[in-house]
Amino acid sequence: MEEELEKRDFLPISREDMEQRGWKECDFVYVIGDAYVDHTSFGPAIISRVLESHGYRVGIISQPDWKDEKSIAVLGKPRLGFLVSAGNMDTMVNHYSVAKKRRTSDAYTPGGTIGKRPDRATIVYCNLIRKTYKKVPIIIGGIEASLRRLGHYDYWSDKVKRSVLLDSQADLISYGMGERSVVEIADALDSGIDIKDITFVDGTVYKTDSLESVYDAVKLPAFSDIVKDKRTFAESFYLQYCNTDAFSGKRLVEQYSEHEYVVQNPPSKPLTTQEMDRIYSLPYMRDYHPSYEPLGGIPIISELKFSLVSNRGCFGGCSFCALTFHQGRIVQTRSHESILQEAEAFQWEPDFKGYINDVGGPTANFRAPSCGKQLKSGVCTNRQCLFPKPCPNLKADHSDYLALLRKLRALPKVKKVFIRSGIRFDYLMADRDDTFFKELCEHHVSGQLKVAPEHICDEVLSMMGKPENSVYEAFIKKYKQTNAKLGKEQYVVPYLMSSHPGSTIKEAVKLAEYLRDLGYMPEQVQDFYPTPSTVSTCMYYTGLDPRTMKEVYVPKSPHEKAMQRALIQYRNPKNYALVKEALLLAGREDLIGYDKHCLIRPKETAGEKKRIAERQAQNRRGSSKAGVRKDKQGTAAKSHKKRTIRNIHKSKKA
Numbered sequence: 001m002e003e004e005l006e007k008r009d010f011l012p013i014s015r016e017d018m019e020q021r022g023w024k025e026c027d028f029v030y031v032i033g034d035a036y037v038d039h040t041s042f043g044p045a046i047i048s049r050v051l052e053s054h055g056y057r058v059g060i061i062s063q064p065d066w067k068d069e070k071s072i073a074v075l076g077k078p079r080l081g082f083l084v085s086a087g088n089m090d091t092m093v094n095h096y097s098v099a100k101k102r103r104t105s106d107a108y109t110p111g112g113t114i115g116k117r118p119d120r121a122t123i124v125y126c127n128l129i130r131k132t133y134k135k136v137p138i139i140i141g142g143i144e145a146s147l148r149r150l151g152h153y154d155y156w157s158d159k160v161k162r163s164v165l166l167d168s169q170a171d172l173i174s175y176g177m178g179e180r181s182v183v184e185i186a187d188a189l190d191s192g193i194d195i196k197d198i199t200f201v202d203g204t205v206y207k208t209d210s211l212e213s214v215y216d217a218v219k220l221p222a223f224s225d226i227v228k229d230k231r232t233f234a235e236s237f238y239l240q241y242c243n244t245d246a247f248s249g250k251r252l253v254e255q256y257s258e259h260e261y262v263v264q265n266p267p268s269k270p271l272t273t274q275e276m277d278r279i280y281s282l283p284y285m286r287d288y289h290p291s292y293e294p295l296g297g298i299p300i301i302s303e304l305k306f307s308l309v310s311n312r313g314c315f316g317g318c319s320f321c322a323l324t325f326h327q328g329r330i331v332q333t334r335s336h337e338s339i340l341q342e343a344e345a346f347q348w349e350p351d352f353k354g355y356i357n358d359v360g361g362p363t364a365n366f367r368a369p370s371c372g373k374q375l376k377s378g379v380c381t382n383r384q385c386l387f388p389k390p391c392p393n394l395k396a397d398h399s400d401y402l403a404l405l406r407k408l409r410a411l412p413k414v415k416k417v418f419i420r421s422g423i424r425f426d427y428l429m430a431d432r433d434d435t436f437f438k439e440l441c442e443h444h445v446s447g448q449l450k451v452a453p454e455h456i457c458d459e460v461l462s463m464m465g466k467p468e469n470s471v472y473e474a475f476i477k478k479y480k481q482t483n484a485k486l487g488k489e490q491y492v493v494p495y496l497m498s499s500h501p502g503s504t505i506k507e508a509v510k511l512a513e514y515l516r517d518l519g520y521m522p523e524q525v526q527d528f529y530p531t532p533s534t535v536s537t538c539m540y541y542t543g544l545d546p547r548t549m550k551e552v553y554v555p556k557s558p559h560e561k562a563m564q565r566a567l568i569q570y571r572n573p574k575n576y577a578l579v580k581e582a583l584l585l586a587g588r589e590d591l592i593g594y595d596k597h598c599l600i601r602p603k604e605t606a607g608e609k610k611r612i613a614e615r616q617a618q619n620r621r622g623s624s625k626a627g628v629r630k631d632k633q634g635t636a637a638k639s640h641k642k643r644t645i646r647n648i649h650k651s652k653k654a
Contacts, residue, residue: 247378
């Protein structure tokens, strides 16, 4: 094992690295918005290693200076083309909070420094390449390109924007998890096929000036129509949403002008377990490039280095999540042997302390497709697996995941195996076998288990695609009982979201009351963030639920969003004014007072404070005068007593 580790190396990032390998040119140059981290948690690392395993020479340009055209040419002109990814996060989410305020750090950049990549990095990098290399093929991918592959609502500009393929001047989008499509594209280019003729690869989006060769396609509303009418936008979005499955998804066409179309091919087929194993067995360095060490390293690696990816895809169906558009709803898994082999390699890492930080994926406790028919027929387009109730065909079974965790716990030098990527509690409750529940509490919780009920009002939960609150309450009860039997004092940390479509001030107040009764005050609250290509973002922009086309209340004003957020943290003194305003607006003055059920106490105004101060001063003066009178009365009484005693003595002598 040690010999294998010594043979590994990072891919070239400079001409000197290329020369050491004897390369005169790269087949592909990969431009990425993150620092270069060769770890399986990073998409560019996987794509570059997959291409390398197929015999292609890949060089890396990480976080180029977008103000300098020379920065894109440091590795020279690639033989086949440029690959471009903004990184593991959408750059706008990476740069801005939901309040559109600039963030102060970037966990994917050396030393956490902000500003090392531009806004909308995919577009900027591609335009930079086009200035230097006019005709070299450009293939874009990653989360930013995938979720902007067709017309989409952009929260930061509050506009409907065109496909990123057009604004970037790229030739192809490889959307989703692109291992299959990127190899097929590379093979086509290597065989001499022009990039404009690569229109046949699943999991790609291309542009064309004619639909003569496009067959079996569903035509979406034209881009001009979705810009003009929000209802049309919602209808277009739902068509896209219903065609995200690799087995049932249709080819989609979006028209931009008389001779300009964007065509989305059906998604790539899910990977088999054997294919997943092969991809994760490639010679990753599992760390950031050593050139970053003097700059303080890459902050995010501390969370990811000793984590294990066991699955992809998610059939949870949360409205605010983009996984349906990116990884799809069919769960794909690695074998136990593959995961154990990776975990065993941890012992050779000098900074491994015996703790595996996570074993999971988008949802940790999904280790198989939700039902047997999905790998033949795909997922249902007209129903969800868990929402609003678990489907009768759902197989809720944790036995495979449990067996994997037991094997990991038994490895030498492994002290603890944590599960931190999220447990889907409704799926856990659907499993009639409690064995996993017990061992979860016994072995895999570090005092606190993080779960995501998101809200407690069923009206809001239905918009979120989440189960009714009664399911969460049953889970909490069972969690407490299980820990009590084990003699453990462990807690649940609920993730909560404010201002989601469907949430009025009324529902926000109910959530605050729930937290009051729970005796819990969350340190962090996620205000709903409208990111591209989610059902919730469509609701936010259109005011319509695209699944039913019914109107939905949407809290949009920054002030109302601030009130809803403040209610969740009503004990924070900084939130007092917002909480009071929200309670008055909701007609809940009963929650302002001194009783146990109240959220906040009345707060005296400046005038009231002055009157109170005057009354207190008056009382002090009154008590002072009373004391003087009392002293005088006491002195007079003493004198009278002395005179009386003298008179008695005189009468006795007489």
